[in-house]
Amino acid sequence: MALGKDYATQQCSIARALEVVGERWTLLVIRDALYGVRRYNDFLVHLGIPRAVLAARLQTLTAEGILEKRRYQQSPPRDEYVLTARGIALWPTLRSLGLWGREHLTDVRLRTFRHADCGTELGPYGECPACGTVVPVEDVLMEPGPGLDPDPADPVSRAFLVPRRLLQPLETDQV
């Protein structure tokens, strides 16, 4: 556990949140899940995470109600991990964290997020400045930016080179 009992003494919802999502890799797993990744192997190749750590994180996130494990084929038995409402609710946090990283650290535009209905680029908190509304996560269009490697090694990164809606299931087989 990232913080364990230490954070339990903290009377703060930020500390509580970090107990759940503050471990290494966890927020990146959730990010990938928002981008449409659902399968163990896709997380694995896209994140470059050790297998044991990925298995542990998926289990913790499932236990915390952020991901849901569901069988997507019977034979051979295969499960996928899908974000719950609780997990999807982390989108504004990840959006603002990514924006901070872009503005204060990288200075390169790697991805652009737009309101799919009107094409307007999202504001800092995931709202649409044109429509004046909070955009539902499934109506966010993720576009590749100029800073991205045009020929990445793994199939998941390749799938992200074309505009996609958030939460739209990734089908690496069909790529």
Added chain:
Amino acid sequence: MALGKDYATQQCSIARALEVVGERWTLLVIRDALYGVRRYNDFLVHLGIPRAVLAARLQTLTAEGILEKRRYQQSPPRDEYVLTARGIALWPTLRSLGLWGREHLTDVRLRTFRHADCGTELGPYGECPACGTVVPVEDVLMEPGPGLDPDPADPVSRAFLVPRRLLQPLETDQV
């Protein structure tokens, strides 16, 4: 480092951000800095963090330009750590993370954040719904909520039992 070279291969500003602020304790140090904590000892007692880890985090955050070390008295020489603009820019991220934690994990209202000018409770991203503007961090009033321990052990937590503006320097000596 939280993610080290592993994250460097990720073409993503979220991953870059987590390289800098994703290590254990780091976001809680920044949270405390936003709440007005500036001194080594105040961070220490309020967070319950090991001394060596605190020293390491303060150094990293200073090197990354998120905190600034400044001398606040000459004799004996004493330094304090103050947030830079880059550090203050993490407020929306911490605000949305805390809100997520409150809504999805704790269900108890530990603190309330208001626009100091008009008393309206802040919206999910730190904006003032009444004024329709983004509230500057120093104009955010932090109020204790009913879920807080009314008699905490450390003086920093005691200072937080009374409404305070964010970034207002904590003077534990005067409490």
Added chain:
DNA sequence: CTTGTAAGTTCGGTCATTGAACCAAGGTCG
């Protein structure tokens, strides 16, 4: 019946975190 795939588990080595003890520069008290 050999090979392949998806989703893991196991394991030895390395790296980070922890808590306790120690250090140092300068006060303050008697």
Added chain:
DNA sequence: CGACCTTGGTTCAATGACCGAACTTACAAG
């Protein structure tokens, strides 16, 4: 003067987390 206090650290041994590689299971395809 000498003893103790405060602030802000450093050092160190023990524990725990993470890492990468190898192995496992369950099934399908050729």
